[in-house]
Amino acid sequence: MLEAILQGVLLGGYYAVLAAGLSLMFGVVRFINLAHGDMAVLGAMLALWLVQVMGLNVPMAIALTLPAMGAIGWLLQRLIFERALRGGFLIPILTTIGLAATLQNGMFAAFGSDTKSLGAHIGSLSWASWHLPGDIFLGKLPVYMFLTALVVLGGLHLILTRTGFGRAVRATASDPEAAALCGIDARRVHRGAAAIAVALAGLAGIFLALRAQVTPFSGPMMLIFAFEAVVIGGIGSLRGTLIGGIALGLAQAMGGMISPQFSILAGHCLFLAILALRMTEAAASERGGWRNTLTAVLFNRSQIKGRLS
Amino acid sequence: MTALELHDIHGRYGLLHAVKGISLTLPTGTVLAVIGANGAGKTTLMRMLAGLHPTAAGSVSLFGQDVTLLPAHARLRAGLALCPEGRRLFADLTVRENLQIGAENGCGGDWTLATVIDALPQIAPLLDRPAGGLSGGQRQAVAIGRSLIANPRVLLLDEVSLGLSPAAVEGVYQSLERLRGHMTLVIVEQDLTRAMSFAERLICLSEGVMELDGTPQNLTRGQITDAYFGIHKVEGADA
Amino acid sequence: MSRAAIADKIMPMPKGDKLIVLAAGLLLLGLGALPFLAPALIVDKMIMLFILIIFAVMWNLLAGYAGLISVGQQAFVGLGGYAMVRMVDAGLPPFPAIFVAALVTGALAFVLSLFVLRMKAGEFAIATWVIAEVIRAIVSFDPIVQGETGTSVVALNAYAPEMRRMTIYLLALVSMAGAVWGTWALLKGRTGAEAQAIRDDEDAAASVGISTFRVKQRIYILASVGCALAGTLWLASSITFQPRTGFGIQWSIFMLFMVLVGGIGTFIGPILGALLFFALQEIFGDFGAWYLAGLGLVAILFALYLPRGIVGLWLDRGYNEPLSMRRRLKLPRG
Numbered sequence: 001m002l003e004a005i006l007q008g009v010l011l012g013g014y015y016a017v018l019a020a021g022l023s024l025m026f027g028v029v030r031f032i033n034l035a036h037g038d039m040a041v042l043g044a045m046l047a048l049w050l051v052q053v054m055g056l057n058v059p060m061a062i063a064l065t066l067p068a069m070g071a072i073g074w075l076l077q078r079l080i081f082e083r084a085l086r087g088g089f090l091i092p093i094l095t096t097i098g099l100a101a102t103l104q105n106g107m108f109a110a111f112g113s114d115t116k117s118l119g120a121h122i123g124s125l126s127w128a129s130w131h132l133p134g135d136i137f138l139g140k141l142p143v144y145m146f147l148t149a150l151v152v153l154g155g156l157h158l159i160l161t162r163t164g165f166g167r168a169v170r171a172t173a174s175d176p177e178a179a180a181l182c183g184i185d186a187r188r189v190h191r192g193a194a195a196i197a198v199a200l201a202g203l204a205g206i207f208l209a210l211r212a213q214v215t216p217f218s219g220p221m222m223l224i225f226a227f228e229a230v231v232i233g234g235i236g237s238l239r240g241t242l243i244g245g246i247a248l249g250l251a252q253a254m255g256g257m258i259s260p261q262f263s264i265l266a267g268h269c270l271f272l273a274i275l276a277l278r279m280t281e282a283a284a285s286e287r288g289g290w291r292n293t294l295t296a297v298l299f300n301r302s303q304i305k306g307r308l309s
Numbered sequence: 310m311t312a313l314e315l316h317d318i319h320g321r322y323g324l325l326h327a328v329k330g331i332s333l334t335l336p337t338g339t340v341l342a343v344i345g346a347n348g349a350g351k352t353t354l355m356r357m358l359a360g361l362h363p364t365a366a367g368s369v370s371l372f373g374q375d376v377t378l379l380p381a382h383a384r385l386r387a388g389l390a391l392c393p394e395g396r397r398l399f400a401d402l403t404v405r406e407n408l409q410i411g412a413e414n415g416c417g418g419d420w421t422l423a424t425v426i427d428a429l430p431q432i433a434p435l436l437d438r439p440a441g442g443l444s445g446g447q448r449q450a451v452a453i454g455r456s457l458i459a460n461p462r463v464l465l466l467d468e469v470s471l472g473l474s475p476a477a478v479e480g481v482y483q484s485l486e487r488l489r490g491h492m493t494l495v496i497v498e499q500d501l502t503r504a505m506s507f508a509e510r511l512i513c514l515s516e517g518v519m520e521l522d523g524t525p526q527n528l529t530r531g532q533i534t535d536a537y538f539g540i541h542k543v544e545g546a547d548a
Numbered sequence: 549m550s551r552a553a554i555a556d557k558i559m560p561m562p563k564g565d566k567l568i569v570l571a572a573g574l575l576l577l578g579l580g581a582l583p584f585l586a587p588a589l590i591v592d593k594m595i596m597l598f599i600l601i602i603f604a605v606m607w608n609l610l611a612g613y614a615g616l617i618s619v620g621q622q623a624f625v626g627l628g629g630y631a632m633v634r635m636v637d638a639g640l641p642p643f644p645a646i647f648v649a650a651l652v653t654g655a656l657a658f659v660l661s662l663f664v665l666r667m668k669a670g671e672f673a674i675a676t677w678v679i680a681e682v683i684r685a686i687v688s689f690d691p692i693v694q695g696e697t698g699t700s701v702v703a704l705n706a707y708a709p710e711m712r713r714m715t716i717y718l719l720a721l722v723s724m725a726g727a728v729w730g731t732w733a734l735l736k737g738r739t740g741a742e743a744q745a746i747r748d749d750e751d752a753a754a755s756v757g758i759s760t761f762r763v764k765q766r767i768y769i770l771a772s773v774g775c776a777l778a779g780t781l782w783l784a785s786s787i788t789f790q791p792r793t794g795f796g797i798q799w800s801i802f803m804l805f806m807v808l809v810g811g812i813g814t815f816i817g818p819i820l821g822a823l824l825f826f827a828l829q830e831i832f833g834d835f836g837a838w839y840l841a842g843l844g845l846v847a848i849l850f851a852l853y854l855p856r857g858i859v860g861l862w863l864d865r866g867y868n869e870p871l872s873m874r875r876r877l878k879l880p881r882g
Binding site: 026032034080083084087089090091093094095097098099100101102103104105106108109220224227228231261264265268269271272275276279283 | 611617619663666667669670671673674675677678679681682685686688689797801804805808812836837838839840841842843844845846847848850851852855
């Protein structure tokens, strides 16, 4: 039980990194990137290619992959997303679904469908663990990945709060017009945010390749997990994303204790439950709080009183 | 020298032709008040000048440079700032961060955090508070500060006193008084008396057309109210 | 003003549209005779085409007219298939089961609609997808489905292959014609006008007394029944039911592709999109993954440069939209 909780929390770090990019794009650029999961897979494939074909070691490959992913994010924003954003809500969704299909099948055609993993290239780290009191085995790799996630999210937090670029990002997210009136070029901010978001996705993809396997078609499921973490934690704050990631990881670990098939299902159910809760909460506050809503529903009373108070 | 020159500019707001051909030349250092009833096109005009709203026809130039096609952020760097209607502070950020953003992305110059606080002393105790929690007058002061710290040469202020208490309006105008002579000021003001006492020049818009252009001294109240309500056209009293 | 008086002010159907409808009617009659003449392979392909048209028309109803961008329609494709498997297992003959299963799925869509239709656009898209995943997981727990292995509707093997093929073909043809005609009737009626009002400005529609929830709900349930019907037809022709294929996201992506390329929010666009998609699949399908990657690329290009699809090309030339669902009013005289 305790072991499952620990594993769930550690898994949460990975989900938080995966979700942070999605959340950043949504919060700052107001853009839903449905190819976010496939970006993660692309990052993993790039790192795998550097290791397996170019013969680099894993840290080197990671160090090269992340900036490359950032550049890809910048270019995507510049060439595709900027144009898609002009088309309202529908066009970004259609565009990124097309992008997802292109990436998945392009990677399938280029790299084949077999599952790939970086696990074989990091020696004993992939199975080494600490033996804690209470007969708990704690994998070293998950711990290192969780710490990396904390450092990365913490670093991102510092960038957002302490640098001019970060202030510009937050200003643009809060009021794009007022930001423009302060001399901020929203397009540059958006490109920067997209670069960070895609680099974060790439890191998450590498995490997945380290702890498990990736296939060219892992993207959609990663996208779902990222969305679940974002919605559970609440959009727009890094701390919320971390909490959402950990909650998702915990739900999956708990579900996994019942049966392996329940693991992912438990995460889905938590997500849907939170959505339902938020929705009823919003509906209730519109009617003047829970008590008024209940009265209204039970006794079919007029809701005007609740609205006025 | 000419600070701002508008040549027959037109603006549309959806299907509405909100600004219908306004031409205006503002020498450097002018203090201009724009008055007009609700829906006269004042805010659309301000937004067009700041680059937030597309100019459908005509041209705008700033110190001789044609800025008609420049987006808002580039116009700020060319020296024109708008302090918008509703202040539009970044609510989640602190007052200090709001000002930093203005300074970091502006033109650079004499206005710094220190000089802005000199000019707007009411800001000093608020620096580390989130901008979302301030009163109307405090927000207006911070918004003016955020525009000033970008060191514009032309400052547009939309709806300066809207929603403020009389005491707060007084405070804001005292601050604005200190800017006279340092930059070209354009204020949109609903309060006629205030506009006439503060400005050196007055224009009145009605249904997107400039009905009146003159100095407060040369215009009678009757002329102004007629123009304000669009009763009949008045030949420019002293253009 | 009475309803008749309003109807009097609406322009009658243009001549071109009448010709299209007439041609479509004749084409349907011709298609009815096809299985008696054409080889089995062609008949099978035509069944697939009819299924694709149903998918496209249904997704267009959702996204193009009600503004509901769903990436979770596979929930109903899979559920329809699963319901059919269950019903046939319980002893219902397979051909009636095709329709009964679709209707039962509609009942579930009603329950789901109470939840998903209260969501904002982005949440709706993702939540519908997650719900499809949840339903897939639950369905895989049913022992009859045997997890990911899937199951077959063996009762269909009781029929001679020729007879089976022909029956499914005719059922698919009737279903497709029914889906197209049903959509037509719905959009020409009050619901269509209300839905278009909501799509264009939800608040304004609500302020003139349209119950936006009811209208969306009606369309959502109808589109779900349509997708379930396409799913049961597909199951009938392929016989094997696997949760991963039945509930696969690819169904929604195909729907989206056909509607986008044809012209979203137009009546004829999705049908053209389905024809084009079918043709592309026939010509390039052998290229496998590269073909699918190419489809993705085509989708991006259409979304960015031709967001109104093939019908948009027509409209850009200044022609009126064929079979438009928009009402044109007669100008008052004098």
